[in-house]
Amino acid sequence: MVNIGYHTAGFQGKINRAFYKSKIAKTVRIALNTTQKVPLNVYALSCERDLAEQVASIRSFISNVGIPETFTVISDGSYTDLSCQLLRRIHPCVEVISIQKFLKPNLPQCVSDYAxxxxxxxKLSALMSIPVHGATIYTDSDILFFPGGIDLVELANSDRQVCHYLQDCSNSLDGRILYEDTEKLNPVNAGFILFKHELDWNFAIKRLANLAETPSYFTEQTIVHLTIHHNHGVPLCSQKYVLSNIDQFVYSDKFASKEIALRHYVSDVRNKFWLNAQN
Incomplete structure (x- = not known):
């Protein structure tokens, strides 16, 4: 039996994305109606393919959370000069830097080899290079922010010096660098992290250095998972900071509302990103 809702949502998402992409030069010139400044520095790594998502994500952050001190887009090297210009036009707080210029010069050799x-x-090399001076966020481009994101200001202003992470909805980890079954517990999603201090990466990087085979897609997330838990990270409330695919096979977005802070639209539900992206 054909799932009409599922296929309709997929088709609608493609149409909405194409329309958004076609008018992106006009969209970045639309003023964002906020003067609220927030004590945060935000970083995102993205590529030319994801320009539309990156624009929508930045605009949703500024509209619903506030104006960060900086919103730095780290280009993987594929962004064109025109796309960099479009990103900077979103708001004066937005800057674009190539990953080659952004990376720390002394990253471990196994990380450089993986890159x-x-x-x-x-992505792992970029995460390890993010300077943390006060509250600092890393966010993937396929995340939309909602009015409940104002909660991030309270977390940023909190005296509690812990790293906050987004809980994953599945165990998407590289088992080759997990040495104990208990290390699979409380899986971290590396798409959104709130840093309050520099992390000690050494524990997990030793696992990467000892990996005899080639690192894979989930190796990066596993390194982040191990590092955050080693640094006693705290999970964000999964009711407000949403990562779920339980509505994958229905038309509507079961989580989008004014109450949530964000939703990470991973591949299974990426089409729903475009049911909620605003100008």
């Missing part, structure tokens, strides 16, 4: 063979290796 040479897989895009997620680039």
């Amino acid at each position: 040479q063979v897989h895009p997620m290796g680039k």
Whole structure:
């Protein structure tokens, strides 16, 4: 039996994305109706393919959370000069930097090697290079922010110096670098992280250095998972900071509302991103 809702949502998402992409030059010139500044620095790694998602994500952050001190888009190297210009036009707080200029010069060799063979290796190297001076966010481009995101200001202003992470809805980890079954518990999703201090990556990087085979897609997330737990990270409330695919096979977005802070629209539900993206 054909699932009409599922296929309709997929088709609608493609249409909405194409329309958004076609008018993106006009969209970035539309003023964002907020003057609220927030004590946060935000970083996102993205590529030319995801320009539309990145624009929508940045605009949703500024509209619903506030104006960060900086919103830095780290280009994986594929963004064109025109796309960089479009991103900067969103708001004066937005800057774009190539990953080559952003990375720390002294990253472990195993991380640099991973970055040479897989895009997620680039992401790991970028995460490890983020300077943390006060509350700092990393966010993937396929995340939309909602009015409940104002909660991030309270977390940013809190005296509690812990890292907050997004809980994953499945165990998407590289078992080759997990040495105990207990290390699979409380899976971390590397798409959104609120740093309050520099993380000690050494524990997990030793696992990567000892990996005899080639790192894969989920190796990066596993390194982040191990590192955050090693640094006593705290999970964000899954009711407000949403990562779920339980509505994958229905038309509507079961979570989008004014009460949530964000939703990470992972591949299974990526079409729903475009049911909620605003100008």
